Amino acid sequence: MAILSKPDVPRFSVDVYQNAYLPEGAREVNAVVTVTASGGATLSGPAGSGGGPDAAVVIMVDCSGSMDYPPAKMRGAREATAAAIDTLRDGVRFAVVAGTHVAREVYPGDGRLAAAGPETRAQAQQALRRLTAGGGTAIGAWLRLADRLLSSADATIRHGVLLTDGRNEHETPERLTAALEHCAGRFTCDARGVGTDWEVKEVTQIASALLGTADIVADPEHLAADFTSMMETAMGKGVADVALRLWTPAGARVRFVKQVAPSVEDLTDRRTGAGPRAGDYPTGSWGDESRDYHVCVEVPPADIGREMLAARVSLVVPRADGGADALGAQGLVRAVWTDDLAASTSLDPQVAHYTGQAELAEAIQQGLEARKAGDMDAATAKLGRAVQLAGLSGNADTAKLLSKVVDVVDEAAGTVRLKTKVAEADEMTLETRSTKTVRVTRRPNEQ
Template sequence: MANFAKPSVPRFAVEAYQNEFLPAGGRDVHAIVTVTATGGATATRAVAPGGAAVVIMVDCSGSMEYPAAKMRGAREATAAAIDTLRDGTAFAVIAGTHEAREVYPGQGRLALADATTRAQAKEALRGLTAGGGTAIGTWLRLADALLLGSSATIRHGILLTDGRNEHEEPAALRARLDACAGRFTCDARGVGTDWEVEEVTGIASALLGTADIVADPAHLTEDFTHMMEKVMGKEVADVALRLWTPVGAEIQYVKQVAPAVLDLTGRRTDAGPRAGDYPTGSWGDESREYHVCVRVPAGGSVGQEMLAARLSLVLPGPVTAMTPAAAPAPALIRAVWTDDLAASTAINPHVAHYTGQAELAQAIQAGLRARKLGDADGATAKLGRAVQLAQASGNADTAKLLAKVVDVVDAAAGTVRLKATVADADEMTLDTRSTQTVRVKRS
């Protein structure tokens, strides 16, 4: 029997970066809010049963057999992910085609990870074969049902697909994602190059997870192991940003900007008078950054000052009860009107950096769309701008991906030429990872 450790709860800290000065009559206030959690879980420490539940959804449609390395890689990667589960973690495996089938443990339940159940699950994986269509909404529905039956605080899915969601209407998948949102988080991976980037990234975005491409099935095991290690490092679920604004002030948008761009604006739920909650998913030891834009009332005069918004964290009840200090002091976003031109026109370095990172993601996506449509001039302009932004912000990883799609003539000026031929894997990798950002450089 495993020696289960007592839960270790992260301590959260919140810090706001902004230029609070506005010109007379100015209305839009921008702030970057950094949320950091420290002292939480580790990926190897065994925890008491009920801490986490994970469902792995493996595409077993007919296309997974072409080439055969995809199905073989999926079996091996899933086995590696199962080996990475901490003792006491609840888990299940689903085979996904035009329908969803329980592979292990079956009978609508989850197993608790230990040496015996891991061995049984890996034995069950040997029976996975390819055949049938693709209806991802059915996979998510079964995963949701299995996770709803668990009392685990961390509820997570891992989804692997190699093709398009051809046996289900897009509206059905969207409805299923809406139903699952807030009930569990999910990482999504596309293997090979025959899947739709928009579908895979849309699943991850809706369920507050990560999306990526694994073009070569031989790399699936490494990716799945890394993913599961991240999941095992989560300790607090259902953390939300709560934004309160005074009368007359309105939130324009709330976006996660690091480690990746994710728009949370439309996910607001009311939390009392003039307050709203924005979901952030599950946390372990990590730091994330958010861009908040608040529109304050018109008519601010020189010398006037106001609190534009107050941002606090909403943590699950048991966490706050265990460790009252886990909930940090709120971050205050201020507005001060001034006639000092230098003060009111200065852009806070954090705001400038992440505004550029968001523009970088948009430029890549727009450039790739233009390229697909045969608009060479539009693609060149947008991808050139992306190269320029990547260079200016020090986003070396994105710069390398861009260099596989365009020939860079002058990075600082954004002068590029489209490559005559681009490998599908290179284009899809750039598209899938376009929203990944780099942190602002700290002095």
């Protein structure tokens, strides 16, 4: 396969961190794979700057009736969308969709995308002033219209931004799931919930399926800053549809592949075949950035002194003809069987750290679910464990969010008391951001 090489595409590198040593009879190999993209063109920047790959963006704005309560939400949504449009590079194609129980093109209309420039930005912002709230919420319809609009442009980067303030009450969960399955791999999408009347699981489901980010913006006054930041990140992307390719030898089986930084995202069930004993796991669009993945492979047991290649990790971008272009980076996951007890029982610090981060996210989600269900004993135990794990891993941001839901008695022991009164925004923020992780602190002699 050819190595993809273009001036505006970042260069990729792969580093593998693991303890390769296994005791006799052991079969499970764990590794943290760090993928780094660097050296791409300076793609982000103020409106009017050129350069960068072809990109298309659709902004989906909730215009359901609840957006008028309070009126600051609708005003904040208009201002945030205008700020996002201001952040687009000249030439980036874009559209704005108003979402209610139906999806409606606000600008430019007629199933088209506009090319960003001084005139089209002004026209779009004029159209935004006419946005009003009324109607219901059917997010699957919004996503399908965004997909049709993005598909009309031959763009390298296809990105959506979705804002909602309410639950998806005017279509069934199955229709939303079907829309997400249709759109997956066709564009990425960042999702935001404004206020506190929306459903966290719906917003995170959208971001997860479409390989974007999810967050809460409790105060509509903060929407413009958040939208500007999101769009700057989107404008910094240089290559789309990157897949993590895993090859394993005969007799080996991939148990799981999880993104573990900057957030936890299980990619295991998203595997697509890529020839004999190989599979691709989607990672979305990349700019200059670094992400970590936890790979677990089950290998056939072997005798002491035996060594084998447990997995080969590479990066590819699929082509329309069914093939793929290699991004010129790979890493090797090894297995070595030994009778040295110290070597085989030593936990790699990278693997240990991210195993704890994944457990932290799970403990928060289970603790909040138990709290909502009225099982206060289970909620106390799970959120106490979360406090303990946040302290052990140095995840100060999550620890701060937890402190708004529980009173910490003993962080090291995980002893907490549930707060009797918790602001809804604080609980939703903790749930929405529960999967965000901190990078492991690597020793100076590590790569």
